Amino acid sequence: MYTFNKIRFTFSTILLALILIVSGCGGNNTEKSNQDKAQNNDVTIDSKMGKVTIPGDTEQIIAPYHEDTLLALGITPVVKWAIGKSIQDYLEQDLKDIPKIEWNLPVEQVLQHNPDLIILEHGIDSYEGSYEDYQKIAPTYVMKEETTNSWRKQLEVFGKMLNKEDKAKEVLSQYNEKVKDAKEQLSNSIGSETAAVIWTKGNQFFLFEENRHSAEILYSELGVTPPELVKGLGDSQTKWNPISLEKLSELKADHVFLLATEGEQGIETLKNSSVWQSTPAAKNGNVYILNDPSNWTNTGLIASEKTIEDVLEHLAE
Structure with a gap:
């Protein structure tokens, strides 16, 4: 009986050792497989x-x-x-x-x-x-x-x-659909009416060129017509050049997006300027103050989407 039990104990010990070895190898193989997978995804x-x-x-x-x-x-x-x-x-x-x-x-x-x-x-x-x-x-x-x-x-x-190539294609496709729908809405609501974008910082004013940041979305993608003063600015340069209040009197835009954080001095200056108040957009109540200008002064898919939402909020029917 003692001999039998000893044999059984020895067999069980050997069997347990084999299981642990196989498990260890399996773990190592899994770890190696994960490493190989990561390396295979290297770009x-x-x-x-x-x-x-x-x-x-x-x-x-x-x-x-x-x-x-x-x-x-x-x-x-x-x-x-x-x-x-x-x-x-x-x-x-x-x-x-x-x-x-x-x-x-x-x-x-x-x-x-x-x-x-x-x-x-x-x-x-x-x-x-x-x-x-x-x-x-x-x-x-x-x-x-x-x-x-x-x-x-x-x-x-x-x-x-x-x-993330598939994700990139997916979000770009969704964005293109958004542009298409927005362009159609704007065509129906404002037609060929013009719009301009002005950023006021302190008491200075910056008129966006057609390709300045998110203005490119407004003009090139949504098809909104730029006023003549904007057309005459040419392409944007790295340096921002402020525009004088007197020059802004030449802005014959039907609509103006005024980018200004809350309490910005430029808002008060325009409000008290008879020169500005005589422009078409101001005279007709079509100046839209946007207190968070950050998406307009950046570029990116999310910035562009938020700009489209701003435009539709004020210009779509």
Whole structure:
């Protein structure tokens, strides 16, 4: 009996050991499989600085000023762009709990957030650190100029590098439908009536050119007619040039979107100006004050959608 029990005990011990070995191997295989899967999702993509490989398991992303595109793809960045207290207010619904990082990307601030990926604009000289500095922290993708300047191109490129190509196509298709519907509504409501966009900061006024930020959505995509004064401005330049109140008297726009945070001095100046009050839009009560101008002064899919909503709210029937 003793011998039998001893044999049975020895057999059970050997069997248990085999199960543990097989389980261990299975665990190792699973771990290796996950690693292989992540590597298979790695993306090598061309950038301004040459080929860059983006790891398939990238999660912690810094893309200052281009958080719009990340959010459109369903990705929350690890930090958000800021100039002091100024942020992209129109994105705060999604980013209110995300810490800020200064626009020029100080290296020590980048290090604090331990990113897996850093995405920079083509003008890398505007950043505090060098490309090599950021590359030491995480894979760094520098956009080509055409990508920096086109949110549609950004959506395509970001979608490719982050394995979100299908999502990029989906949200762009939805956006195009939104533009189509909005354009039809505006055609029925205002026809060929003209509209202009003015941003007042302090006591200065900036008239948007046809391709300045979200004004391009208003004119090029929604088909709203620009007034002659806007047509005469030409293409937008990097530097903003304020326009005088006397020059604004020449603005024969049927509608004006006035971008001004609450309490801005420029609102009071226009209210008390007989020159301004004699313009068609002011005389007919067609000046629309927008207290959150941030989506109008940015570009991106979300900014564009919010701009369309602003336009429809005031101009559609």
